[in-house]
Amino acid sequence: MTLALKNHWDSAYEANDISKLGWYEEFPEPSLQLIQNCDLSKNARVLNVGVGTSTLIDELVNQGYKNIIASDISGTAIDKLRTRLGSKKDTIEWIIDDITNPTHLSKIEPVDLWHDRAVLHFFTKKKEQNAYFSLLKKLVKLNGYVLIATFNKDGATMCSGLPVHRYDKDMLLEKLGVNFKLIKYFNFTYSMPSGDTRPYIYALFKRTS
Numbered sequence: 248m249t250l251a252l253k254n255h256w257d258s259a260y261e262a263n264d265i266s267k268l269g270w271y272e273e274f275p276e277p278s279l280q281l282i283q284n285c286d287l288s289k290n291a292r293v294l295n296v297g298v299g300t301s302t303l304i305d306e307l308v309n310q311g312y313k314n315i316i317a318s319d320i321s322g323t324a325i326d327k328l329r330t331r332l333g334s335k336k337d338t339i340e341w342i343i344d345d346i347t348n349p350t351h352l353s354k355i356e357p358v359d360l361w362h363d364r365a366v367l368h369f370f371t372k373k374k375e376q377n378a379y380f381s382l383l384k385k386l387v388k389l390n391g392y393v394l395i396a397t398f399n400k401d402g403a404t405m406c407s408g409l410p411v412h413r414y415d416k417d418m419l420l421e422k423l424g425v426n427f428k429l430i431k432y433f434n435f436t437y438s439m440p441s442g443d444t445r446p447y448i449y450a451l452f453k454r455t456s
């Protein structure tokens with residue numbers, strides 16, 4: 248795990264109230280909309296990479312999902328999310344790991360859904376991107392889904408003080424390769440707590456072979 252990166256994210260979560268973070272969502276509507284398209288059973292294994300303190304976890308627990316895996320490089324984010332969830336945290340598997348250099352994530356059982364909102368765009372180096380997609384391909388089951396929400400080509404070039412790499416659907420498809428099919432995608436303008444906006448692409452893929 249890169250210590251500098253872990254420290255960067257720990258500090259971001261220590262310094263701010265969760266609801267003031269530049270990526271805070273009160274209700275993760277676009278993710279939930281796409282997850283509905285997956286027709287998953289409540290026993291499906293749902294992996295949230297770079298989960299942060301995402302309210303998606305609260306919603307998935309409330310909807311009855313029983314096999315949620317929440318992972319992040321930041322132990323501070325995970326602690327804050329666990330605290331907010333209270334006793335609901337016990338139904339979740341927690342993994343602190345670097346997704347571009349995984350030691351624990353690479354050993355988990357395959358998953359039915361890989362969910363990433365606002366994580367992939369931080370991997371600006373080819374090596375990091377390759378590691379991300381290689382882990383994804385190792386973990387997503389046949390007929391499983393990949394939901395990626397990332398800054399689109401009109402998006403900002405920096406986030407949380409870090410440079411980002413922006414995507415369109417074709418770039419994501421190319422990274423995923425021929426074993427994945429695009430199910431649905433849309434552009435979404437996220438409004439930050441500060442009032443600024445950030446253009447995202449939300450894309451859902453299915454593993455078909």
Ligand SMILES: C[S@@+](CC[C@H](N)C(=O)[O-])C[C@H]1O[C@@H](n2cnc3c(N)ncnc32)[C@H](O)[C@@H]1O
Pocket residue numbers: 252256270271272296297298299300301302318319320321324344345346347363364365366369407
């Ligand atoms: C912009 S935040 C988004 C958090 C969350 N997905 C959400 O939508 O609220 C990016 C998250 O990615 C995590 N992250 C960044 N680099 C990571 C890495 N290499 N491995 C795992 N998590 C990482 C950060 O700690 C942070 O929680």
